Amino acid sequence: MAPVALSPVAAQTAPPPAARVPAAPAPAQQAPAATAAATSAPQPSRTIRSLNVVGNERLEADTVRSYIDLKPGEAYDRVRLDRALKDLFETELFADVQIRDDGDGNITIDVRENPVINRVLIEGAKRIKEDKIREEIKVAPRQIFTRSRARADVGRILELYRRGGRFAAKVEPKIVQLEQNRVDLIFEISEGPKSKVRQINIIGNEQFSDGDLRKEMATRQARPLRLFTSNDTYDPDRLAYDQQKLRQFYLTQGYADFRVVSSIAELTPDRRDFIVTYVIEEGERYKFGKVDLESQIRDVKADGFKALLPMKQGDWYNAKQVEDTVDGLTEAVGLLGYAFADVRPNFDRDKEKLEMNLTFVVNEAPRVYVESVTINGNTRTRDEVIRREFRLAEGDAFNSIKVKRSRDRIQSLGFFQEKLEVKQSPGTAPDKVALQVDVEERPTGSLQLSAGFSSLERFIFSFSIEERNFRGRAQQLRLSANISSYSRSIEAGFTEPYLFDRNLALGFDIFRRDYNSFGYLNNGDRQTTYEQTTTGFQIRAGTAITEFWSAQVRYGLSLDDVSLDESTFYTNGVCDPLKAGRYLCDAVGKNTTSSIGYSLVNDTLDNRLRPTRGQRLIFNQDFAGLGGSVKYLRTRVNYDRYWRLPYGFILNVGGEAGNIFGWGGEEVRLTDRFYLGEPRMRGFGIRGVGPRIIRLPYNKQTDTTGSVDDKSADDSIGGRNYYLGRVEVEVPLGSGGRELGLRPSIFMDVGALWGVPKPDLINEDDNTLTCITPAPTEVVPNPSPICNTSPGFVETFVGDSPSPRISVGVGVSWNSPFGPFRFDLAKALKKVDGDDTQVFQFNVGTQF
Numbered sequence: 001m002a003p004v005a006l007s008p009v010a011a012q013t014a015p016p017p018a019a020r021v022p023a024a025p026a027p028a029q030q031a032p033a034a035t036a037a038a039t040s041a042p043q044p045s046r047t048i049r050s051l052n053v054v055g056n057e058r059l060e061a062d063t064v065r066s067y068i069d070l071k072p073g074e075a076y077d078r079v080r081l082d083r084a085l086k087d088l089f090e091t092e093l094f095a096d097v098q099i100r101d102d103g104d105g106n107i108t109i110d111v112r113e114n115p116v117i118n119r120v121l122i123e124g125a126k127r128i129k130e131d132k133i134r135e136e137i138k139v140a141p142r143q144i145f146t147r148s149r150a151r152a153d154v155g156r157i158l159e160l161y162r163r164g165g166r167f168a169a170k171v172e173p174k175i176v177q178l179e180q181n182r183v184d185l186i187f188e189i190s191e192g193p194k195s196k197v198r199q200i201n202i203i204g205n206e207q208f209s210d211g212d213l214r215k216e217m218a219t220r221q222a223r224p225l226r227l228f229t230s231n232d233t234y235d236p237d238r239l240a241y242d243q244q245k246l247r248q249f250y251l252t253q254g255y256a257d258f259r260v261v262s263s264i265a266e267l268t269p270d271r272r273d274f275i276v277t278y279v280i281e282e283g284e285r286y287k288f289g290k291v292d293l294e295s296q297i298r299d300v301k302a303d304g305f306k307a308l309l310p311m312k313q314g315d316w317y318n319a320k321q322v323e324d325t326v327d328g329l330t331e332a333v334g335l336l337g338y339a340f341a342d343v344r345p346n347f348d349r350d351k352e353k354l355e356m357n358l359t360f361v362v363n364e365a366p367r368v369y370v371e372s373v374t375i376n377g378n379t380r381t382r383d384e385v386i387r388r389e390f391r392l393a394e395g396d397a398f399n400s401i402k403v404k405r406s407r408d409r410i411q412s413l414g415f416f417q418e419k420l421e422v423k424q425s426p427g428t429a430p431d432k433v434a435l436q437v438d439v440e441e442r443p444t445g446s447l448q449l450s451a452g453f454s455s456l457e458r459f460i461f462s463f464s465i466e467e468r469n470f471r472g473r474a475q476q477l478r479l480s481a482n483i484s485s486y487s488r489s490i491e492a493g494f495t496e497p498y499l500f501d502r503n504l505a506l507g508f509d510i511f512r513r514d515y516n517s518f519g520y521l522n523n524g525d526r527q528t529t530y531e532q533t534t535t536g537f538q539i540r541a542g543t544a545i546t547e548f549w550s551a552q553v554r555y556g557l558s559l560d561d562v563s564l565d566e567s568t569f570y571t572n573g574v575c576d577p578l579k580a581g582r583y584l585c586d587a588v589g590k591n592t593t594s595s596i597g598y599s600l601v602n603d604t605l606d607n608r609l610r611p612t613r614g615q616r617l618i619f620n621q622d623f624a625g626l627g628g629s630v631k632y633l634r635t636r637v638n639y640d641r642y643w644r645l646p647y648g649f650i651l652n653v654g655g656e657a658g659n660i661f662g663w664g665g666e667e668v669r670l671t672d673r674f675y676l677g678e679p680r681m682r683g684f685g686i687r688g689v690g691p692r693i694i695r696l697p698y699n700k701q702t703d704t705t706g707s708v709d710d711k712s713a714d715d716s717i718g719g720r721n722y723y724l725g726r727v728e729v730e731v732p733l734g735s736g737g738r739e740l741g742l743r744p745s746i747f748m749d750v751g752a753l754w755g756v757p758k759p760d761l762i763n764e765d766d767n768t769l770t771c772i773t774p775a776p777t778e779v780v781p782n783p784s785p786i787c788n789t790s791p792g793f794v795e796t797f798v799g800d801s802p803s804p805r806i807s808v809g810v811g812v813s814w815n816s817p818f819g820p821f822r823f824d825l826a827k828a829l830k831k832v833d834g835d836d837t838q839v840f841q842f843n844v845g846t847q848f
Contacts, residue, residue: 048072049105056111057181059093064111067091076107084109092146115175115183117145124189128164136160137187145175145183157187165233168192168271195234196222198273204261204280207253216249217242222273234274239265243278250282251319256349256356257283286317289348289355293329296364297341300333308332309360317356329360334400337367339424339433368398370435371427377439380472381415386437388498389413391547398433405547410437412608415444415469444469474498476507489513505542505552511535529715530584532671534560536593552599557628561590562671574783581693581795583717583759587670593630597622605642612650615641625664632668634660648732655725659755667757673718676753678841681724683749683807683826687716688836690753691800693761695793714836717756721802724751743813749826754802761795798834806830 050072053061068084070076081099088097088111096112120139122130137153139145150173161169169192176184197219202210214221219242222232231238243260250258261279268275288311295302308328311321326343333341342365348357370392375383389409391402407422417440425434445467464480476495482488495507513534536558544550564570564580571578575585598621605614618638625631640654662668677688694714728747809826828837 046076047105048074048076048107050107052106052108054108054110055113057113058116059111059113064088064109068109070107081107092148093144113181114144114146115177115181117141117143117185118178118182119184121184121186122189123186124191127166127191128160133157133160133187139185145185150185154187157189161191165194165196165235166192167195167234167267167274193272195267196232196273197234197276198222198268199275201275201277202280203277205282207255207282207285213246213249216245218245219276234265236265239263239276246278246280248320251317252321254285254287254316254318255283256286256317256319257281259283284351284354286349286354286356288313288315288317289350289353289357291357292359293362294359295362297333297338297362299336299367300338300362302362305329305332305362311358322358325360329362331400333362333365334398337369337397337399338365339368339398339400340426341365366431368427368431368433370394370396370398371429371432372434374434374436375439376436378441380441381439381469381474382472384501385413385415385469385472385474386410386439388503390435392435403435407437408606410439412605413469413474414608415439415474416441486516487514503544506540508537508539510537529580530562530564530587530670532560532562534558542599548602548604550601550603552601553597554599555596556593556622557595558593559590560593560671562587564588572783577762581695581715582762583670583693584715591630591669592628593624593672594626594628595622595624595630596626597634611640611642612644613642615639630669630672631664631666632660632662632672634658634672645729650730650732652726652728652730654728655723657721657723659721661720668720670717673720673756674722674753675716675718676722676724676751677716677836678838679824681749681751681805681807682747682809682811682824682841683828683837683839684805684831685836685838687718688838689751689799689805690716690719690722690835691756692716692798692834693759694796694798694834696796697793717759719753719800720755722751722753724749726750745811745813746809747811747826748806748808750804750806752802752804754800756800758797758800761797763794799832801832803832804830805832805835 048070051065051070053064056064068087070080070084081101085097085099088094088109093114094111095114098110100108100110102108117139119141120134120137122133125133136156136159138156139149139153143149154171154173157171158169161167170190172188172190174186174188176186178184198221200210200214200217200219200221202213205213218231219235219238220232243263246260247258259281261281263279264277265274266277267273290313291309291311293302293306293309295305309325311318311325322345326345329343330341333343342363344361344363346359346361348359349355350357372394373387373390373392375386378386390406391409392399392406403422403424407420410416410422411418411420420437420439423436423438425436426432427434445465463482464478466476466478466480468474468476470477474497476493476497478494479492481490489512491509491511491513493507493509495505497505499506511534513532515532515534516530536556538554538556540552540554542550542552564575564584566573569580569584570576575588577585600617600619602615602617605611605616616639618636620634620636620638622634623632624634636656636658638654638656640652643651645651658674660668660672660674674690675687676690677684678686681689692715726747726749728745731744731746733742733744806829807826808829809824811822811824811826814821814823824841826839826841828835831837
């Protein structure tokens with residue numbers, strides 16, 4: 001049977017006043033008009049001889065009679081019959097009721113029972129999940145259906161959509177009649193678009209334009225180009241927040257008497273959007289008058305703290321500056337152990353001079369000590385893992401800076417929710433304070449199978465399993481494997497951050513890496529040059545030196561084998577310099593690297609995962625030559641600094657530099673040198689910066705070489721020195737962008753790579769026959785000379801310059817449903833001859 005929209009039922013009498021409601025999507029229940037009396041004139045009382053019930057199906061007759069105050073043998077009149085009719089309707093068990101007087105005191109109650117709900121169906125819900133709607137509605141299968149309950153549920157569904165910003169949503173309840181007086185109840189939902197703020201009007205502003213004031217608000221006017229923000233949707237809570245934002249703005253500009261007279265949100269005639277109007281009074285603009293500081297604490301000398309007062313007499317009044325000064329004074333007094341220091345600003349407004357005299361008063365408070373440190377919510381992480389991050393212990397003198405540092409260290413573990421706070425509450429005595437941190441754990445283990453495509457590795461397949469909080473002890477355990485068109489690797493590692501409950505970290509890594517280096521042919525195709533296989537392990541240990549300084553030592557041993565494709569680059573069983581170049585032939589062979597190194601780290605970041613303030617400095621040195629066949633000293637330094645900027649922007653200024661040199665007469669091998677380019681330096685190709693050898697064809701007729709566009713080989717040979725600097729600003733998005741995981745940024749990269757001895761180059765003219773005797777090997781101890789029979793070519797050495805390369809661009813990081821995505825669009829503003837530029841690069845993976 002087709003669904004039937006609910007409509008009013010013909011009634012015999014009016015329902016009680018409580019049943020009368022305005023028109024709504026679900027029509028109100030109406031009771032039939034009473035037929036107990038034919039006239040409105042007073043009726044004489046008569047005696048009830050019998051009460052008969054007809055029309056009932058599920059309910060017993062005695063049950064129906066129990067709902068009314070009528071019994072055989074009692075007198076009745078029209079008023080009592082009307083009361084009985086209303087009592088039956090109030091039970092909400094009946095769709096229709098009639099009470100008839102058949103004469104001689106025989107009363108007949110004719111009822112039609114409300115149906116039983118068989119199913120409750122929801123159609124048209126797309127923007128809100130059906131499960132969330134079912135949590136709001138009260139009707140359910142096997143309940144008695146009533147129109148009032150359906151109407152109430154319609155209201156609940158509409159309210160749910162209004163909270164989501166969809167004020168144009170419509171809900172129509174329909175029923176499908178079934179046998180045995182059962183019905184299917186269907187809520188047909190037309191969601192409509194999100195109600196947006198079409199326009200924001202401001203009345204009463206004289207000193208600032210409407211546009212200036214709208215910029216201070218969280219709500220934005222709906223415009224077609226605002227695709228990644230939800231701030232243009234109507235939200236009553238956000239409008240209330242905007243009033244506070246307006247007030248804060250005016251108070252920072254000196255308007256101490258500012259107030260919002262009224263704020264009205266009107267629904268447009270089409271019921272799709274809202275027009276918001278604010279009526280404000282700006283008032284007069286004030287300046288700071290006399291600014292002073294008083295202290296009622298003996299250890300806090302007012303003169304010594306006045307340097308913390310940034311405002312001066314004659315400056316424009318700024319309420320935000322006053323709040324920040326109170327926080328700064330409270331924090332400074334907290335350093336002396338006064339956890340509950342009460343710093344209050346006393347205002348003395350001079351309306352004639354338009355000055356605000358201000359006195360900061362540090363009220364008397366006891367020096368306090370930490371009585372207890374309580375941790376709640378950690379179901380998996382052990383207490384000692386969290387407690388060892390606290391910079392305060394029971395019995396210590398309170399220090400507000402150490403409390404903040406404790407919060408940052410716990411947050412940096414990455415085991416708990418964002419915006420974690422350490423709460424302070426009074427202890428059992430006035431000089432005691434209790435510290436409490438409520439944590440909410442989040443998953444720390446991950447098992448991932450992924451596939452993707454990147455501009456660096458082409459097709460990528462990877463597997464990784466990692467646990468950052470193994471056994472709840474903050475131990476790190478990981479195993480990963482990757483395979484792509486140009487590399488394969490498998491690695492395993494384990495780290496114990498607190499060995500034997502001491503501030504000593506110990507860990508190890510074992511690995512096997514296969515890497516295929518490549519170059520570009522003149523047709524743009526990539527050609528594999530050398531293949532490098534590295535197998536080894538590393539043992540590392542670290543400890544904290546001070547609160548912000550730590551050190552690490554390590555020892556590593558690896559065996560690597562560099563080889564070339566014999567069918568491409570070999571002649572008579574030996575590496576052919578005419579085909580591969582001397583620099584590649586010199587790199588072929590097996591080598592063992594035994595190295596020891598150390599790192600010094602200074603870390604003041606507020607969050608190691610997503611920092612917003614602080615700095616991180618890392619100084620590394622590795623010395624190879626404790627045995628093995630490789631000898632070098634490699635030095636690297638990395639630095640990053642973060643600042644929070646107004647309006648949610650985050651500035652990152654960072655840089656790195658390195659140097660490597662061989663000792664004992666050894667030259668730094670091709671595979672141990674530094675390389676620079678994509679993805680570390682955006683705007684340049686893979687290994688696109690620094691020294692390289694370009695092989696150009698020789699033109700026999702003109703005795704000249706071809707153009708760079710005709711190059712048949714372009715190989716980066718690395719450098720012994722490099723630097724790389726960057727300035728990057730993360731651009732905040734609205735809540736919609738944050739929900740999508742988008743993090744756009746603007747950046748500039750500056751770097752260079754240089755410092756290798758000029759290699760022996762080959763200049764092969766077509767007119768002469770050049771023969772080269774390769775270096776002897778174990779396989780071929782006395783190689784025969786190799787003579788060139790191919791077309792002539794000339795090798796050119798370019799790019800060995802410390803001159804800065806500069807690129808600028810924009811990028812977006814996106815935690816997409818398919819996996820992490822990074823897109824960069826960069827333009828190289830300055831380069832050196834031979835550098836390979838690249839405008840676009842991306843990296844995306846998908847999880848399955």
